[in-house]
Amino acid sequence: MTCDKFRLQIMEYLDGELGPEEHQEVERHLAGCSACRSELDSLQKLKEITSGMQFAQPEEEVWKMYWEQVYNRLERGLGWVLASVGAIILLAYGAFHFIRDFLLRSGEPLLLKLGVCAAVLGAVILFISVLRERLFIRKTDKYKEVEK
Ligand SMILES: [Zn+2]
Secondary structure: OOHHHHHHHHHHHHHOOOOHHHHHHHHHHHHHOHHHHHHHHHHHHHHHHHHHHHHHHHHHHHHHHHHHHHHHHHHHHHHHHHHHHHHHHHHHHHHHHHHHHHHHHOOOOHHHHHHHHHHHHHHHHHHHHHHHHHHHHHHHHHHHHHHO
């Protein structure tokens, strides 16, 4: 193989588009020709730089955004699960003590007991209502995102 023929095939060689026989021929020439080796070297570097500018960086940013979104969703999901579990435990614990200590054991008048019952029940209903509203808003937000 001559240096001229090598220069015609150098780009195909770099892109890995040569057939196995041509590829071997190029490698044989490279092994014995330092001028073509250094030319291949500089072309390779140039190729890395240009492909780095065109593809690697935007791709990296796209992945970064993608993972940030995934992380945000996980974070919010986990936050909601923990908040819900915590609220349920607190409510159950509070209800248990409320029934045992206040309604069954204390000597307060019946009217006061009924009043406290109504206030607590109202607060629980409001809490559940707000929670449902939040969940509903989150769902409609998701649909808006899909539409975009
Ligand atoms: Zn050569």
